[in-house]
Amino acid sequence: MPVLTVSVYEAVKAMVMDHVIQPGARVGIEAVSRSLGVSATPVREALARLESDGLVVKRSLSGYRATELLTRQGVEELFEMRLLLEPRAAALAAEHVGEAALDRIEAVVEEMQGLPDKGHSYAEYGRFAVLDQRFHDALAAASGRTMLAAAVERLHTHLHLFRLSPVSGGSPATVMEHGRILRAVLRRSPERASEAMREHLESSLRRHRDRYAEGGA
Template sequence: MSASTKPIGSARGPAGPLESRPVEDSGRRGLTDRVYEEIKALVMDHGIEPGARVGIESLARRLEVSPTPVREALARLESDGLVTKRSQAGYRATELLSVEGLVDLFDMRRLLEPRAAALAAVHATDEQLDHLETTVEGMRSHPVTGERYLVYRRFAALDQEFHDTLAAASGRPLLAQAVQRLHTHLHMFRLNTAPGDALTTVDEHDRVLRAVLRRNPDRAAEAMEQHLSGSWERHIAVMDGNPAKK
């Protein structure tokens, strides 16, 4: 049985939602959104193994939909960096980051995000500051409590939103686009959710936020660098303890 057609619960945890309910059409956009989330859950939970072929027809049968919303969902997942499309070969789930890939990712983050935080301390609008505060509060209310995507996706989305909003608040569109295009949190949460460290992440975000609110660019950059260093240590510790992820 291929990785793209095996039962959903075979990689992590109990059977997922696709086995228990069909996706019902409530409008084209709503249908595509749900198909996107269902396939994304498969990729994030390794129900579709890293590197495995993603068959459009087999997914359409599994979700009980036509191939069209599956194609649309896969195009979105390609822009997320979770699948790749090759000429004449269709889609494949992207491989997990290796240690070397994680090093590259964090090198980029350390180049971009402390600078973005410093600029946000100078340029952020009141609306952006309010949104950053709301995001941190939301993360504190949705700590990671499990390994499956449907459990941690809200926390992961807020985590990414905090960093993207901060980058947008820098007032430098190219810098903001570079941060957003890394899709950092999708790749890291796909490696591991580090559930015990959720509140540590929130506390680190809060220190960045307080520096930005005080309009202190040096402290904002320092707090972001400390957050990235802590995140690096947490993720590399998990990878060091799991040779399969190297």
């Protein structure tokens, strides 16, 4: 993918994640092009990719709009789906993961451990969000179940949750919980891997519930 296309994609994604483009707002291709100093073509390519990420939606006649934020019910349903899929994926990964895949998962955990505390803008927490998603997607891929891995990836979980609130991700807790999952996979223990993933997801859901209790949207 051309460098310009990637940079425009990241720039527009940051606008959506940071609510510079408000949830539900129309995304004007010409306005975005002017603000970034680029032609309309890479903006259109970026929006097509963001549509596949679930961050914008294309509607006939009105063009692209930023998707609405997840509601509290939407968060509950998202975690309900994750709890059905990801503990099973972790258990299967403990059974089937190859050395190359294991090296990639370990590298993700190590990089997350070395990141500074994330801030409130996408520029500050973007790398953490990418690695968080990569960890879960890599584990699902290591399960050896193509449809299961595709289902986990299609949820685009971390983009939607970090868009709600970057501080609710709980960086130190998340990194620690990922480490527990990794250790269970390294021990080739499906039961421990499944349990560690379930505990991680339940803890993450509690953090998001706490955010709503504190007056979040």
